[in-house]
Amino acid sequence: MHYCGDTLVDAAIFEKIGILRVYNLSELSRQFNQExxxxxxxxxxKRE
Structure with missing residues (x-):
């Protein structure tokens, strides 16, 4: 998992914004990992 900034702050934001934000972050993370x-x-x- 890639974290931007302070994970404690992120956790507090998640609690306030709720599950939609967590879903969006996991979706972004999935897309990032795919790319x-x-x-x-x-x-x-290319190397082969």
């Missing part, structure tokens, strides 16, 4: 995976696969293909 990173695609980039790594392309890099590996």
């Amino acid at each position: 990173t995976g695609d980039t790594m696969n392309k890099y590996k293909e």
